[in-house]
Amino acid sequence: MSDPLSMLASIAGLVGFSIEITKTLTAFVTSVKSAPKEASQLTTEVSALRHVLEILTPVLKADDFKNHTFDEESILCSIIVACEENIALIYAKTTKLRNASKITGIILARLLWPFKREECLESIQTLHRYVQTLQVLLIASNRQTSTAVMEKLEEQHKSVIDAITDLAASSGAVMNKIAVSVEKVQDMLENAELDKVIQSLSPLEPHKRHQDIKSKRLEDNGKWFLDTPEFKTYSLVIDYLSAKYSSHRSRFCLVYVYCDYRDEKNQTAVHLIGALLKQVLAKHSRHLPQEFIDSLKKQKNDTNAGSLSFTRETQLLRDVLQRFERFYVCIDALDECKEEHRKDLVAAIKPLLEHSETTAHLFVTGRSHMQSQVEKALPVLPLTIIIRASAGDIRRYVARQLEKDENYDDMDEEFRSEIMEKIVNTADGMLLLPALQIQSVLEQTSIADRKAALDKMPEKLDAAFRVTIDRIERQTPARSKLGMRVLKWTFLALRQLKTIELRHAFATIDCTSDTLDLDALPFEKFLTECCYGLVIIDKEISLIRLVHKSLHDYLKQKYEAEKVFMDGHCEIARTCLVYMGFRIDKNDWDIVKHYDTVHSLIY
Known part of the structure; x- marks a missing residue:
């Protein structure tokens, strides 16, 4: 095991040797006109190694690494040990050159060059691999200044370790091995770059909202909706579709957003479209042509780290969705989206339906006043289903709340049935109202008080809000x-x-x-x-x-x-x-x- 202080001491020694070697080689190349070409190349690689080690030093001094230890077989330890062996060898071989300035005669100086050509080229290639690997580690560290970066690389890329620990041998097979390993790390960073581009498309995270809603959903509630003829024609709803097409990811695509009246700042049309595009890229990037991914990266870079325009995001979404045999766009609570953004969002979705009539499917939820607006905006007259909590849904919910009550057994079956029937009969297709009603009854501390609360129980939502605030x-x-x-x-x-x-x-x-x-x-x-x-x-x-x-x-x-x-x-x-x-x-x-x-x- 090695601590950051020991690692820094080793790096300081390497930097010192590298400076001396660079000075010696530079003086030799400058004074000897006929110096071998590989002498200049070796100078460059030693100088590059020194530079990357100097950049690495403050990283290891950061607070993140204060209590960190490096296993002897870790990537960083392996590189440093291998560097020490190779730099020590080069330093020893260039000892004669350090006195070259005192020797007169170019021919004699030329004869002092201590390396055979093949040997020197091998050292150059080895140093280049060291520098390349250290640069990869530094890029990763800059992306996320944390020991987690190192740990992730150690955990996911043990093949890099195996390659580096054998570098002292400097054989051709080893060099191929380290090349493959570095490519793997670079692939990981390319994926990280793509992920960074994807995340920049929108601050909205619909999948998190979906998971939260899913965790609160009562089992079997709403199943009636899946059995309606209209639904079977449309084949929609997020969980149902995800399960149905889980084995056809390359041909099927599902994206969704949750509109939220409380998040006006982020719920703009560009962010909503960006959230849809973000999901496609996050889930299906490996199924998309590489030229499309490269184009997206280039466009993001061309915007100087700003967001893509609404027009460009919309075009990208259309282009990518049309690559699938079938795709579904789900928009929840469209009425909660601010009107100006709602119009832009629907206008952006409209061409998808016009140009992909057989492959595009749109599912929208909203309060009743949204129906006419959607019908006017879309090219195809939508099928409409009025979603109301069924009596079965409400019964399941009330039964669940009754069963959770600590005084369940103190209420006889007749009273429990009375609670159930009155709440079901006044629910008016809502689940929120029964939730407030059952709570107002079960909070009472005696059967008599519960019966009185049931008799006075509010039967309209506004009244339920008023009663609940009074209770607070x-x-x-x-x-x-x-x-x-x-x-x-x-x-x-x-x-x-x-x-x-x-x-x-x-x-x-x-x-x-x-x-x-x-x-x-x-x-x-x-x-x-x-x-x-x-x-x-x-x-x-x-x-x-x-x-x-x-x-x-x-x-x-x-x-x-x-x-x-x-x-x-x-x-x-x-x-x-x-x-x-x-x-x-x-x-x-x-x-x-x-x-x-x-x-x-x-x-």
């Missing part, structure tokens, strides 16, 4: 204050907040010192518990949001009528100012490091 306010003072703050900040914030941002903000509101007290951060689970289901956390991305757009519309109506949260924006602004004014520990003044710990500063 009737909690103990600490829980009530936290619950209403969560609701206020989640509703009024200019963008969706991460849970850690919200916790830091709430710890700041009542803070009287000039530093943040981390012990004052509220527990994450109480952020949702105190809100009785009106806010939820997307676990995949740690964002907190209102349970549904209908709740946002309800709160917006009340806010505009000046009935709720009138001090909200002042409180948020004041909290942000206090947070920005917190003192930074004089022993921890590195603003970059500090920035990573003050989560609300980003907002």
Whole structure:
């Protein structure tokens, strides 16, 4: 095992020897007009090795490597050991040349050249491979300054290790072996480059939103939808399609986006199209022609690291989707997309349907008022299915909530059936309303109170919101204050907040010192518990949001009528100012490091 300090000492010794060798060879080549051509080549390679080792030195001095150890068979150790052996050999052989300046006569100096041609060329080739491999490691390190880069290379490319540990022999077979190994590492970096291009297309991550929704879905709910004639004609829905065509990835493509009214900044047409294109490239890059991938990389580089234009992204999406025998585009909650971006998005999708009538399939969900807009915008009259929670869906949900109740056995079958029937009969095709209704009943602490709550249970969604907010306010003072703050900040914030941002903000509101007290951060689970289901956390991305757009519309109506949260924006602004004014520990003044710990500063 070797620690960074020992590694740095070895590198320092190599740099010193390389400088001496470079000086000697340069003087020899300069003074001897008829010096062998390989003398200049050897000078270049030794100089290149010194240069790359000097760049490597600060990398190993970084904090990431303070407690890191290098196995003797690791890539870096193997290279350094092999370099020491070869450089020591070259240094020893060039000893005679160091006195060449004292020797008169070009012919005598020429005779002092210590290498046979084949031997020198072999050393040149060996050094070149060392430099090439070290450069690959440095490129990877620059992409992600972390020991994780080294560890990943060690783990995934053991073939590189095998090649390098044999380099001292410098045989032709070994050189071929190291060449293959370096190519493998370079392939990995090319894939990393493509991934970087893909990620730059859009900040949206639909797959994370999908996984979060999937994790909350009750088994068998919505299966009726798969049995409708319209669905069987369209053959859609993300999980169903993914499973159905899992063995035909090269011929089938599925892409999807989730529109979200709370993410207006990122939910632009260019980002939505970019998210679709990103999915195609991430899932199917190996099935696409190399010239297409190269063209995408070139275009990204030509934009000077900026985003591709909406027109270009749209054209690329059309080009790539038309390479598949069949492709599906799914857009959820189109009504939650801002109107100007919604029009651009639909306009971008329209040509796909016009030019690929037999291969293109579009699935869109939205509230009822979106139907006429979609029908007008698309070239083909869409099939329409009204999605409402079936009685079976609601029964399964209510049964599940009843079974989870700690006092389930204290309620007789007749009362449980009464709860079930009343909630099913008032659900009006919604799942959100039954969720609030059953919660308002089961929170009661006696059978009599539960029966009274069932009798007074709200039968409309707005009434359910009002009753739930009343329940939040009737909690103990600490829980009530936290619950209403969560609701206020989640509703009024200019963008969706991460849970850690919200916790830091709430710890700041009542803070009287000039530093943040981390012990004052509220527990994450109480952020949702105190809100009785009106806010939820997307676990995949740690964002907190209102349970549904209908709740946002309800709160917006009340806010505009000046009935709720009138001090909200002042409180948020004041909290942000206090947070920005917190003192930074004089022993921890590195603003970059500090920035990573003050989560609300980003907002």
